[in-house]
Amino acid sequence: MTDAVVVEGLVKRFGENTALGGVDLTVSEGTVLGLLGPNGAGKTTVVRILSTLLQPDAGRAEVVGLDVGTQADQVRAMIGLTGQYAAVDEYLTGHENLEMVGRLYRLGKREAKARAGQLLERFDLADAAHRPAKTYSGGMRRRLDIAASLIARPRVLFLDEPTTGLDPRSRLGMWEFIADLVSDGTTILLTTQYLEEADRLADRMVVIDRGKVIARGTADELKAQVGGERLELTVGTVEQLVVVTDALRPLAHGELHADRQTRRLSVPVTGGTDTLAEALRRLAGTSAQVLDIGLRRPDLDDVFLTLTGRSAEDADTTTDAEDSATVSAGAQS
Amino acid sequence: MTTLAETVSDSVVITKRNLIKVKRVPDLIVFATLSPIMFVVLFRYIFGGAINLPPGISYAEFLLPGIFAQTVVFGSTVTGASIAEDLQKGLIDRFRSLPMSRSAVLIGRTVADLGLNVISITVMALTGLAVGWRINSSIGEAIGGFLVLLVFAFAISWLMALVGLLVRTPEVVNNASFIVIFPLTFASNAFVPLESFPAPLRAFAEWNPVSTVVQAARELFGNVPAGVPVPDVWSLQNPALYTVLWTVAILVVFVPLAVRAYLRTASR
Numbered sequence: 001m002t003d004a005v006v007v008e009g010l011v012k013r014f015g016e017n018t019a020l021g022g023v024d025l026t027v028s029e030g031t032v033l034g035l036l037g038p039n040g041a042g043k044t045t046v047v048r049i050l051s052t053l054l055q056p057d058a059g060r061a062e063v064v065g066l067d068v069g070t071q072a073d074q075v076r077a078m079i080g081l082t083g084q085y086a087a088v089d090e091y092l093t094g095h096e097n098l099e100m101v102g103r104l105y106r107l108g109k110r111e112a113k114a115r116a117g118q119l120l121e122r123f124d125l126a127d128a129a130h131r132p133a134k135t136y137s138g139g140m141r142r143r144l145d146i147a148a149s150l151i152a153r154p155r156v157l158f159l160d161e162p163t164t165g166l167d168p169r170s171r172l173g174m175w176e177f178i179a180d181l182v183s184d185g186t187t188i189l190l191t192t193q194y195l196e197e198a199d200r201l202a203d204r205m206v207v208i209d210r211g212k213v214i215a216r217g218t219a220d221e222l223k224a225q226v227g228g229e230r231l232e233l234t235v236g237t238v239e240q241l242v243v244v245t246d247a248l249r250p251l252a253h254g255e256l257h258a259d260r261q262t263r264r265l266s267v268p269v270t271g272g273t274d275t276l277a278e279a280l281r282r283l284a285g286t287s288a289q290v291l292d293i294g295l296r297r298p299d300l301d302d303v304f305l306t307l308t309g310r311s312a313e314d315a316d317t318t319t320d321a322e323d324s325a326t327v328s329a330g331a332q333s
Numbered sequence: 334m335t336t337l338a339e340t341v342s343d344s345v346v347i348t349k350r351n352l353i354k355v356k357r358v359p360d361l362i363v364f365a366t367l368s369p370i371m372f373v374v375l376f377r378y379i380f381g382g383a384i385n386l387p388p389g390i391s392y393a394e395f396l397l398p399g400i401f402a403q404t405v406v407f408g409s410t411v412t413g414a415s416i417a418e419d420l421q422k423g424l425i426d427r428f429r430s431l432p433m434s435r436s437a438v439l440i441g442r443t444v445a446d447l448g449l450n451v452i453s454i455t456v457m458a459l460t461g462l463a464v465g466w467r468i469n470s471s472i473g474e475a476i477g478g479f480l481v482l483l484v485f486a487f488a489i490s491w492l493m494a495l496v497g498l499l500v501r502t503p504e505v506v507n508n509a510s511f512i513v514i515f516p517l518t519f520a521s522n523a524f525v526p527l528e529s530f531p532a533p534l535r536a537f538a539e540w541n542p543v544s545t546v547v548q549a550a551r552e553l554f555g556n557v558p559a560g561v562p563v564p565d566v567w568s569l570q571n572p573a574l575y576t577v578l579w580t581v582a583i584l585v586v587f588v589p590l591a592v593r594a595y596l597r598t599a600s601r
Contacts (some may be wrong), residue, residue, distance in 0.1 A: 040553040051430045073335075076432040085423030091354040105347045106339070132357060145438070 004029040004156050004187040007049060010059035012045050012211075019045045021211040022059065027156075027189050027204075032182055034202030035191040036300070042211040043191035044084065047160045050189065051081040051191055063154050077105070080149030080157045084164060086141040087148075090134040094125050094144050097133060105152035110295070112151070119147040123177060139170030143177065157181065159190045160307055163197060175200055195203040195300030205300075206309060214307050221298065226298045226306045228253075233293035238263060240288040247282045251275055270294075340434040347441025351415070352448060361411075365449050369404045369457040376400060376524065377464045384525055389558035393465035398550035399523030400461075401454055402543055405486035406518055409452045410510040412442055412490040416497030417506045425598060443490040450486050454479060469555030472500050475524070478553030479577055485546045488583035491591055498594040523547050527564060539566045542579040548572035 005027040012020040020042045028035040035043050048054040049061050052072040061068045066075045088097050095116050101113030107322035120129045123143040128136060133144060142162060149157060162178065163171040166218055172331070182188060192198050198205050199219050207215040215222055231248070234242050241263050245256055269275045276295050283290055335343075355361050373396075381392040403459050405483045416439075419425050428438050458466075468475045479568040493510060520537055527535050538544050549572035551557050566587075 048426075053426055053429055073432055076430060079430065081427065081430040083426050085425050087423035087427040089350060089354075089424060090355045090422075092350060096350075096353065100346055100350050101427070101431065104343060104428070104431045104437075106432065258548075 002029050003027065004064055005033070005189060007046065007050070007063045008060040009187070010046065010049065010061055011057045012042075012049065012054065013057050020049075020056075023211070025189055025206045025210065029155075029187050030185045031203040032188040032190055032201055034198030034205040035189060035208065036134065036193075036195065036198050036205055036304075037191075037208040038193060040210075043208065044160055045187065045211075047081070047083075047158045047191055047207075049157050052076055059264055071214075077152070078155045080152070080154035082142075082145050082149045082157070082159050082162060084161050086138070086145040087179070088133045088136075088141055088144050088203060091132055093130050093132055094120055094136070094147075094313065095129045097144060098148055098298050101148040102151045107152060115151050119150060122180075124173075125148045137170070140168055142166065142170070142174060146177065150186075154186070156187045156189070159188060160190055161193065163192070163194065170187065171197075173220045195304065199300055207304065209308050215303070222300065222303045223290055223298045226302045228270060229295050229297050231269045231276065231293070232264065232296050233279075233283075234262065234264045234291045236263070236289040236291060240286075241265060243286050244283060244288045244290070247286050248279055249286075251279060251282075335434040340440070341438055343434040343437030344440040344444065347437050348444045348448075349441075351441060351445030352367065355445070355449060361449070364411075365408070365453045366456045366461045369407040369453050370460045372400050372404065373397070373457055373460045373464060380524060385529075387558060387561045389561070391465055393461065394467060394469075394521065394556040395526075395551075396524065397457070397461040397466040397557055398482075398554060399521075399547050401457060401482050401550060402455050402485075402521075402547045403518040403523050404457060405450045405482050406489055406514055406543065408453055409446060409486045409490040410493050410514060411449065412446045413493035413500070413506040413510055414496035414503040415446070416442060416494050416505045417501050419599065420498065420501050421503070425595070429596075429598075435596060436588075439588075439591055439595055441495050443487060443494060446490050447483060450483055454482065466556075470553060474555070477573075478550045481546060481549045481553065481573060485542070485576055485580050488580045488587070492583055492587050493589040495587055495594055498591065498598050499541070515592070516526060517541065518543050521547060539564060540568050545569060545572040545575045545579075549576050557580070 003026040005025070007023055007025045010020050010023040023042065024210070025033065025035070035046060036098060037043050045054065049056050050063060050068060050162060052068050052075055055255070063075045064078050066078070068075050089100070092100065098116035098119055099112045102115055103109065107115065117129075120126050123146065125140060125143060125147070128140060131140060136144065146159070148164065163174050166174060175197065178188070178190070190198070190201060200220070204218055205216065205222060206213055214219070215225065231251070233244065235244055238260050241258055241260065244265055245258050248267050249256060249267070251269055252267045252271050256268075257266040258264070272295065276293075280293070283293075355365070376396055377393055381396075384390060384392060386395055418424075425438065470478075478591070496510065497506050500509060520534060521541050522538060523543065527538050527544070530538055545568050548563070548569050552572065557563070563569050
């Protein structure tokens with residue numbers, strides 16, 4: 001498989017501030033790379049360099065074999081960009097927006113119109129096609145924005161936080177549209193702060209923090225870095241917590257963690273549902289009242305927490321290092 | 334490299350986009366039509382009786398070229414605010430990521446704003462005719478008068494485009510341009526004859542290109558009474574030439590600067 005995007009040693013400074021301190025990444029043709037990190041990690045800067053909006057200070061950045069600095073015009077003809085803002089002209093209708101962008105990609109008038117119609121249909125905007133985009137909801141604008149970036153059938157699509165600011169329902173809808181694009185074979189570089197989003201959409205992930213790559217791999221590989229699955233259960237009383245801890249100790253692969261406050265027990269295990277069945281059997285032999293029980297695979301929040309000592313959500317709001325340490329310690333216990 | 338034909342075609346697409354906005358945003362139509370009408374009527378009847386003019390000319394004839402100039406120069410500030418708005422909304426980023434001509438966004442913007450000025454000036458001219466303004470020259474000269482006004486305003490549009498790209502906030506662009514454009518249009522011969530100005534202000538006004546735009550328009554519309562001496566300064570003696578020199582100079586300096594700023598700009 002060839003690489004549609006190649007980034008090597010990318011450096012970008014804004015005055016004193018180093019936004020990117022040597023980033024390497026590749027995106028194989030026809031796959032989705034999730035670029036993860038908190039606000040200010042440098043995700044958008046990577047996208048802006050790859051979409052020719054910013055010049056890097058050092059390093060190499062190529063899109064379908066073309067250098068983004070010296071062959072910017074050719075690169076622009078190959079890419080689609082959906083930035084963070086839903087860059088649609090709100091005074092134009094959905095159809096007019098798409099037609100305009102199509103014409104600027106140098107499609108003929110007829111082709112631009114035809115593509116606009118197809119994409120409005122595909123992104124569920126056909127009914128609103130002839131209404132000014134001003135009247136669109138947030139989700140509709142984002143969809144129109146993505147449609148605009150697809151109008152000339154780009155080989156590589158950059159989606160910069162495509163669901164930030166959307167309500168949960170619109171976000172789910174957007175994921176379906178993106179998953180659809182992926183099945184068409186579009187190469188996508190997706191940035192997101194939402195670990196669930198990357199988990200859903202991306203084949204491979206690169207996690208960056210403060211302008212540096214801190215981890216890369218598939219979702220499973222990243223999760224393996226934080227450890228395997230855990231059996232978690234909650235019981236009715238603190239006394240029962242002691243009872244179940246003793247009952248389940250033989251199943252543990254590692255240290256059990258009992259939280260007296262929440263009466264919750266967490267047991268690192270292997271063996272999946274067989275282990276769960278075994279645990280239930282053992283629990284049946286005790287008098288403990290089990291309120292809930294389940295197997296939990298680590299999610300990307302755990303990954304981020306382990307890698308940076310901060311949870312992904314805290315990272316953008318917490319500026320004080322001491323603060324974030326307390327927060328993460330609290331979250332881990 | 335984009336060819337000239339591609340630049341023209343891209344600029345047409347952008348111009349069309351900007352003019353659609355004019356059609357859909359009633360405020361803009363109001364700004365482009367109602368406020369000039371208001372200016373013409375107010376100035377005509379409020380200042381009309383108070384300002385001493387040489388015999389042989391009505392205040393309506395004196396005033397209209399001045400109001401034209403003031404309105405089109407103010408009209409060109411729209412360029413700056415609109416560009417700043419496009420920047421804020423991420424549209425400039427989108428355009429910059431497209432394989433389109435590098436200058437088309439600015440050309441399309443300034444040409445659309447020129448169109449807006451054509452609308453304003455037409456409405457003002459009709460209002461002027463209703464309150465006593467007349468064209469006392471040939472059709473050719475009259476067209477020349479309108480062209481001087483519009484081309485000067487077009488040049489100012491490019492200056493404002495640069496301001497919009499650098500300032501980035503529509504409201505600030507509006508306030509900043511007001512501070513510059515207001516004194517520039519009032520410290521001129523647009524509303525009152527220069528004879529009443531104190532000396533230093535008068536010297537400034539005599540060389541102020543807004544004065545020469547007004548003077549050139551007055552001459553081309555035949556609104557300068559015969560036998561009234563023009564101030565003995567080169568600028569006002571050759572107002573059309575002086576205005577064209579300014580227009581060319583502004584374009585030569587600010588078109589490349591604005592395009593350069595556009596290429597380097599980024600919404601964050």
